[in-house]
Amino acid sequence: MTLPVRYVEGDATAPVASGPRIIAHVCNDVGGWGAGFVVALSRRGPEPEAAYRTWYRGRATNDFRLGAVQLVPVQVDMWVANMIGQHGLRRAGGRPPVRYEAIEEALGRLAEHALRLGASVHMPRIGCGLAGGEWSRVEPLLRAGLGERGVPVTVYDLPGR
Template sequence: MRLSVGGDTVDDVVREIEYLVGDATAPNGVGRRIVAHVCNDAGGWGKGFVVAVSRRWREPEAAYRLWYRERAMNDFALGAVQLVPVAEDLFVANMIGQHGDRPRPGNPPVRYAAIETALTALGGRALDLGATVHMPRIGCGLAGGQWELIEPLIEERLAARGVAVTVYDLHS
């Protein structure tokens, strides 16, 4: 759709999330790409999707651990995003969207507001870089989140802003 804004014509690009069976650490496409995932605010790294991230690249874990260790002097907190370059035109977004690293009865670690804040920041970074975003079903594994609550956040904070998003499922 094209809109007229103040005499100028601009594209109003609203994208839909693309779903693929595959590995989010091997994102499809060319150009700048960001692999996004949810991390906890407890400094833990070693279970879930981060295992696949660490198998492919060393930099995201090292950056996350340093970010956590130096948290008194930086922005490490729920909702924060750390963009880590891992190759030319490829980045990993460590998004803090999980409080703690262990589920408690009736209180999963996922924090939807933090994921929304992180996705908003990620959307801005992706637009600045002209990058596409690739991810597993963030917040739905160890964090205990519900995809039907997270998907609308991705649609609003990324896709509706014109960021192309691909969500990967390992199995069909």
């Protein structure tokens, strides 16, 4: 059963839902953590940042790369999905850091985790902040990667935006 992407006004770091929940966001592939949505995540707890930094440091011997997903437990029945969908930190050659193909791959991996856990997925408009992506290109990836596989998805917009 295909589920629609649900939009709400609120804070994606505090998902409004019962049952298992995954907070998903896009990370870069250069080990940077300190601007954008990750700042709000870090205010909630140290686990996602610490796990990402360890994952990055061990990249020579693990799966850290564009399209990879790291699921980090943060509370009972709540995880953060660090998804590598951004190459670098700034525009290069006129191209923004977002990598749609990596986000698409990461969403497929995220769907597997969500289905295994029976979890809903909660996120800001991934890839569209500092990564420079366009929501009109990301939303179809969400519908195909998660919604068409029966994973409930809620996208949060901060109040006043």
